[in-house]
Amino acid sequence: MQNIRLINPEKFSGNNDLQEHIKFVLNYAILAPSTHNSQPWLFKIKTPECHIYYDPKLLLPEADPKTRDLHISIGCAIENLILVAIYFNIFDSVNYGPFENKEQLVTIHFKKYTGTKNNEYKRLLDTITKRINARGSFSSKPVPTDLINLISSTTQHYLAEGINTHWITDKDKITRLSMLTAEGLKTAYRYPSFRKEMSHWMHHSLTKNKDGLPGYALRIPLLLSFVLPTLVKWFDLGSLLSKLNYKSLNSAPLVVIITAAEDNQITWLKVGRFVERLMLEFNSFGWQTSIFVAAVEMGCFQNEIQKVIGTNQIPQFLFVVGKIDSLHQATPRHELIKKIIS
Secondary structure (H helix, E strand, O other), rough: OOOOOOOHHHHOOOOOHHHHHHHHHHHHHHHOOOOHOOEEEEEEEEEOOOEEEOHHHHOOOOOOOHHHHHHHHHHHHHHHHHHHHHHHHHEEEEEEEOOOOEEEEEEEOOEEEEEEOOOHHHHHHHHHHOOOOOOOOOOOEEEEEHHHHHHHHOOOHHHHHOOEEEEEOHHHHHHHHHHHHHHHHHHHHHHHHHHHHHHHHOOOOOOOOOOOOHHHHHHHOOOHHHHHHHHHHHHHOOOHHHHHHHHHHHHHOOEEEEEEEEOOOOHHHHHHHHHHHHHHHHHOOOOOEOOOOOHHHHHHHHHHHHHOOOOOOOEEEEEEEEOOOOOOOOOOOOOOHHEEEE
């Protein structure tokens, strides 16, 4: 079976078939992270454009009632697509709508390939295929301040969009955020409807499913991975899972929180683009990233997050940065052809 992450940039055709070029760069878009690895994106190629939709069959009413995470996930895919298109010098512009079809979120406009490439983006192409949502405990090695400053400087244009980054290295604040995340998880898992939805996306480690979360991606032992979905569905494991998440988040040397002045679909898409770029940048320098959104998604904890980081803006996303010695394999993906619609 073909490894969907083994993409050879040298196979990008040098001819003038823009439709084939768009298909090629879409192979990178589908490697973006998404809630429960649900992969909620759909693509329609109408050369020289690519229309991006959400799949209404993949809504998560319990985990993501506002569809914030769905839009952020698709924003991550959009950023992958644009970064690769910039590398091949075929990106023209992006349009956030509104569109007549409410399921359409974005139109990407492309231009003909001229044979030149923007080589400074090559490292990000390589990183897209290798990035994972790393799980486990992080080493105590601090993230260098000069690296944080470098990555921050590459994303300054998002400030004009009303989107801000909060870099948290203070241990007391990280501990407080870890506690809020743990409480967010415990709150969510109290609801049988949430547990039922969550269990649908959990699979054993030998699964052939192309979406969802295999046990290995959760660092679950093989035998336990076969029964965990059933346990999650019928029993409240929130206390146990919250302790594991607390331990992981609290071990991280850097927590990154994205806030925004507004709270709407276009903002969420732009937040997704922003966080994907940040995570790719850190990964390209050999640092792992891991996503924790329980406290953000559970609205009752947003005010507490605002107090910790000192902002009136709305918390949108949280991830951590650090070093993990033992990394699990990447989560599966559907083939691109399954995500292209006519």
